[in-house]
Amino acid sequence: MKAALVFLEHYGDELEKGGLGVLSKAASLGDAAGVVLGPGAGTLAARAGAFGAANAYACEDEALSAPLPQPRVDALAALVEKTGADAVLFAASVLAADVAAGLAARLDAGLNWDLTDLVLSDGDLVGKRPALGDTVLVDVGWTSSPRLALVRAGAFDPVESGGSAEVEEFEASFSDFSTLATLVEQTQEEASGPSIEDADIIVAGGRGLGSPEAFSLLEELAGALGGAVGATRAVVDAGWYPYSTQVGQTGKTVSPKLYVACGISGAIQHKVGMQGSGTIVAINKDPNAPIFDFCDLGVVGDIHQIVPKLTELVRSRQ
Amino acid sequence: MKIAVCVKQVPDATVHKRIDPGTKRLDRSGEGALNPTDLNAVEAALRIKEAQGGEVVLVSLGPEKAMESLRKALAMGADRALLVSDDGAAGSDLVGTSTALARALERVEADLVLFGQASSDGDGAVLWAAVADRLRRPLISQVASLTVDGDSVTGKRQTEHGYDLISAPLPAVIAVSDAINEPRYPSLKGIMGAKSKAQETVTLADLGIDAAHAGEAGAKTAVLELGSPPSRGDQVKIEDDGSAAQKILDYVLERRLL
Numbered sequence: 001m002k003a004a005l006v007f008l009e010h011y012g013d014e015l016e017k018g019g020l021g022v023l024s025k026a027a028s029l030g031d032a033a034g035v036v037l038g039p040g041a042g043t044l045a046a047r048a049g050a051f052g053a054a055n056a057y058a059c060e061d062e063a064l065s066a067p068l069p070q071p072r073v074d075a076l077a078a079l080v081e082k083t084g085a086d087a088v089l090f091a092a093s094v095l096a097a098d099v100a101a102g103l104a105a106r107l108d109a110g111l112n113w114d115l116t117d118l119v120l121s122d123g124d125l126v127g128k129r130p131a132l133g134d135t136v137l138v139d140v141g142w143t144s145s146p147r148l149a150l151v152r153a154g155a156f157d158p159v160e161s162g163g164s165a166e167v168e169e170f171e172a173s174f175s176d177f178s179t180l181a182t183l184v185e186q187t188q189e190e191a192s193g194p195s196i197e198d199a200d201i202i203v204a205g206g207r208g209l210g211s212p213e214a215f216s217l218l219e220e221l222a223g224a225l226g227g228a229v230g231a232t233r234a235v236v237d238a239g240w241y242p243y244s245t246q247v248g249q250t251g252k253t254v255s256p257k258l259y260v261a262c263g264i265s266g267a268i269q270h271k272v273g274m275q276g277s278g279t280i281v282a283i284n285k286d287p288n289a290p291i292f293d294f295c296d297l298g299v300v301g302d303i304h305q306i307v308p309k310l311t312e313l314v315r316s317r318q
Numbered sequence: 319m320k321i322a323v324c325v326k327q328v329p330d331a332t333v334h335k336r337i338d339p340g341t342k343r344l345d346r347s348g349e350g351a352l353n354p355t356d357l358n359a360v361e362a363a364l365r366i367k368e369a370q371g372g373e374v375v376l377v378s379l380g381p382e383k384a385m386e387s388l389r390k391a392l393a394m395g396a397d398r399a400l401l402v403s404d405d406g407a408a409g410s411d412l413v414g415t416s417t418a419l420a421r422a423l424e425r426v427e428a429d430l431v432l433f434g435q436a437s438s439d440g441d442g443a444v445l446w447a448a449v450a451d452r453l454r455r456p457l458i459s460q461v462a463s464l465t466v467d468g469d470s471v472t473g474k475r476q477t478e479h480g481y482d483l484i485s486a487p488l489p490a491v492i493a494v495s496d497a498i499n500e501p502r503y504p505s506l507k508g509i510m511g512a513k514s515k516a517q518e519t520v521t522l523a524d525l526g527i528d529a530a531h532a533g534e535a536g537a538k539t540a541v542l543e544l545g546s547p548p549s550r551g552d553q554v555k556i557e558d559d560g561s562a563a564q565k566i567l568d569y570v571l572e573r574r575l576l
Binding site for chain 1: 337344355412435436443445447452456457459477479480481490495496537538541543544546547551552554555556557562566569
């Protein structure tokens with residue numbers, strides 16, 4: 001890998017940590033430059049230096065102010081041409097997936113996604129991709145340049161190295177169709193405590209809780225631990241808990257340091273969203289629940305007994 | 319209003335999925351089914367058709383037997399199916415797949431192209447963005463609710479931070495999330511009628527696609543090696559005898575997670 005561009009997504013005036021993690025990783029493999037797109041990008045791009053970027057690129061065009069993918073494809077395609085970068089790396093997100101795939105079509109470039117690691121093999125970039133519900137780990141490569149990659153959420157932690165990056169501003173011209181979609185309105189979801197993407201600790205609940213009311217037990221435990229509450233698809237579909245907390249294939253992929261699964265059977269749908277967690281503790285009254293096959297500590301028992309007691313113990317330590 | 323829905327046959331949920339070590343591709347020889355989240359896209363298309371009139375065309379890329387799965391969507395109420403099937407397309411990556419689908423969609427000339435959320439066999443929920451770029455049409459993805467009004471479409475896009483309401487003129491490409499609707503079951507009449515609906519199969523050559531730009535030959539990505547994921551290491555399993563809460567806390571503290 002000669003030179004990689006890393007797309008740094010931002011929300012408000014913060015760079016997302018997913019992109020910074022990918023940047024840190026890319027910088028450990030070779031030359032990596034951060035790319036920030038949208039008004040205010042210049043200031044944000046300067047921060048990329050602290051995470052290992054030798055330089056950074058910023059495009060402040062107003063056409064990039066809404067979080068829409070297509071104008072970003074134009075901007076990145078222009079930057080690839082300008083810099084001759086041989087890799088463009090993304091941390092997976094709703095926006096980044098669309099940008100990466102649009103860029104792949106535009107440049108007829110290979111895109112590998114859902115990568116959990118990036119390594120160099122004889123100087124060539126190789127991605128590690130878990131497949132089939134993470135039962136197989138596939139080594140994937142590229143047959144041409146530039147190499148495009150989407151990295152699974154939370155795969156790499158940002159590493160602050162304290163350097164600084166020189167920011168170069170660049171211009172982009174936009175395709176006629178790229179600016180047709182427009183943002184009408186943005187609604188933020190009210191969230192208390194950390195979001196499940198950012199939380200170091202997640203306490204998650206499934207059908208085994210028995211009722212929506214039991215989620216209050218999880219909220220208390222999560223509160224005591226300084227974590228967030230997650231939910232399975234089954235309980236979200238049943239209306240027990242908000243959609244935004246859904247962990248799994250059709251929900252969010254999370255990788256906290258600690259994941260406490262309460263009354264979750266461990267269906268593959270859920271497993272793919274949380275198995276990147278550092279430590280998994282599972283509490284379930286069914287000793288045959290599949291989750292016991294991929295947790296670190298499995299507890300066969302009643303959530304209604306164990307969780308309040310655990311909350312009490314955690315609180316009494318503080 | 320002409321609506322094209324891109325759908326895909328995937329291995330049935332009951333089939334044990336495996337990667338063929340020879341071709342390093344997913345073994346698709348077993349029972350197939352329509353990708354579950356594609357049903358949400360079919361349902362969304364049918365609702366628009368029912369409200370405003372028009373035609374719903376299924377567009378797919380896959381082996382010939384994929385038509386069997388497409389019939390389920392015809393039974394739900396789609397009007398016809400166009401399947402791109404060609405041995406030369408096997409092993410296509412995003413570049414090849416999006417090219418074939420875009421060419422097929424150009425034939426259909428739809429006002430609206432719909433995609434489902436993600437395929438259950440591990441494709442990355444990215445295809446629509448590549449197809450939209452090739453078709454040079456506006457894109458809205460991860461759409462949890464959709465309104466089509468005259469010559470424009472508005473979608474509520476679900477993001478990590480909340481919802482973005484996005485509007486685009488037709489023709490447009492829309493990818494719906496599985497939160498958008500509850501797909502209907504085909505009626506007996508629908509099932510009976512599906513067989514007689516138009517089901518066209520075309521090759522890459524029919525679409526003017528050079529074999530060198532399709533399948534494994536045209537792929538820009540490659541599977542290098544298959545391995546086993548790292549195991550989680552030693553597992554501990556206990557039964558609650560009243561002390562489980564304390565044991566969990568000890569376990570977590572030992573690992574310095576608090």
